[in-house]
Amino acid sequence: MIAQAVGLALLSALSPTALLIAAVYLGSARPGLTSTFYLAGAVVMSLVMGVVVLLALRSAGLNHPRQHAPRDGLRLGLGIVLLAAGVFLAARKSKPRDPAQGHGLVSRMVGDPAPLSAFLVGLLVFAPGVTFIAALQVIATSQADPEQTALAVILVVVINVLLVWLPITLHLMAPKATERRLTAFNLWLRANGRTVLAGVLVVAGGIMVFDGIYGLAVGS
Numbered sequence: 001m002i003a004q005a006v007g008l009a010l011l012s013a014l015s016p017t018a019l020l021i022a023a024v025y026l027g028s029a030r031p032g033l034t035s036t037f038y039l040a041g042a043v044v045m046s047l048v049m050g051v052v053v054l055l056a057l058r059s060a061g062l063n064h065p066r067q068h069a070p071r072d073g074l075r076l077g078l079g080i081v082l083l084a085a086g087v088f089l090a091a092r093k094s095k096p097r098d099p100a101q102g103h104g105l106v107s108r109m110v111g112d113p114a115p116l117s118a119f120l121v122g123l124l125v126f127a128p129g130v131t132f133i134a135a136l137q138v139i140a141t142s143q144a145d146p147e148q149t150a151l152a153v154i155l156v157v158v159i160n161v162l163l164v165w166l167p168i169t170l171h172l173m174a175p176k177a178t179e180r181r182l183t184a185f186n187l188w189l190r191a192n193g194r195t196v197l198a199g200v201l202v203v204a205g206g207i208m209v210f211d212g213i214y215g216l217a218v219g220s
Contacts, residue, residue, distance in 0.1 A: 008207065027179060031175075047153075062074065074137060074141075074212075075212035086205055089198040090202070122164070139152045167182060
């Protein structure tokens with residue numbers, strides 16, 4: 001259970017937008033304070049939505065063995081949505097642009113770095129996507145005890161915000177080197193962010209579709 005949830009959480013964490021915004025905040029006048037508030041918003045949103053999804057699926061009884069058909073149907077449905085989104089994104093033709101400019105409101109707030117706006121950006125950017133929900137449903141539909149469930153949710157949340165806390169940690173240890181590497185990597189992301197995101201969606205969708213079909217076929 002944990003291994004599959006962690007794998008999907010890693011895919012969910014691969015967000016070009018999240019990393020580019022972290023780089024902007026780390027290059028601001030108050031990098032430590034601003035990026036910490038950004039991380040706080042990301043953690044709060046991820047944790048709250050993790051609890052909401054967990055309680056919703058558990059209240060529906062999808063963790064009970066006899067509910068294998070609805071449980072596997074949910075996984076199949078999530079997988080199809082992810083695959084469709086990935087294929088659509090890969091097929092869509094448009095000029096490369098900075099992924100951080102994907103939302104007008106977020107773009108304006110990121111352009112004027114401040115702790116409070118950084119917290120709000122964290123909330124907005126980490127509003128749950130289908131890949132994150134897919135990771136949470138693995139936990140919610142398992143028969144793990146409360147302690148294992150809580151540990152798995154916390155682990156998924158920590159991984160989901162990986163591209164926020166990892167740059168902050170590296171910046172604390174080696175500010176100049178981290179800024180140089182982030183700048184170089186961001187140039188690559190601006191050109192390839194769409195491809196990266198499409199690949200993540202297709203891989204996560206393939207995992208969920210296989211899992212759902214297999215579960216429905218074997219009836220377990």
